[in-house]
Amino acid sequence: MIEIDADSEGNYVVKVDGVDISPNPVVRGKPANFTISASTGQAISGGKAVIDVSYFGVHIHQENHELCEETSCPIAVGNFVLSHNEALPGFTPPGSYTLKMTLSGEEILQLTCFTFNFKIRLGASGSLVSDS
Secondary structure, eight states: OBOEEEOTTOOOSEEEEEEEEESSSEETTSEEEEEEEEEESSOBOOEEEEEEEEETTEEEEEEEEEHHHHSOSSBOSEEEEEEEEEEOOTTOOOEEEEEEEEEEESSOSOSEEEEEEEEEEOOTTOOSSOOO
């Protein structure tokens, strides 16, 4: 599991338990699967997932998704999983990235907000390590 940094200021309906990334590190030009384990104390009928990505602290990308595209809706009280697949372009620079995800509901402005770090490496034909 990847270590997450949950926004400790908010008293959110959704609590994120952890994130798994496959493969880890992510390989540019290849599909990656982000699986987020979470729980909710309140049923959720729908909403939005906003994904912000930063590269060495600089915001580089944002995506908006329907929450029900990332998990089965309605979300019942208890544990659930969000799953997001992404194929990063082959020109994506290798290095350290930060992903911030904010979930909002139809009735609740913000269900949760959390961040985690991940790495992207070169594909099989390249290497981050020099032979010299």
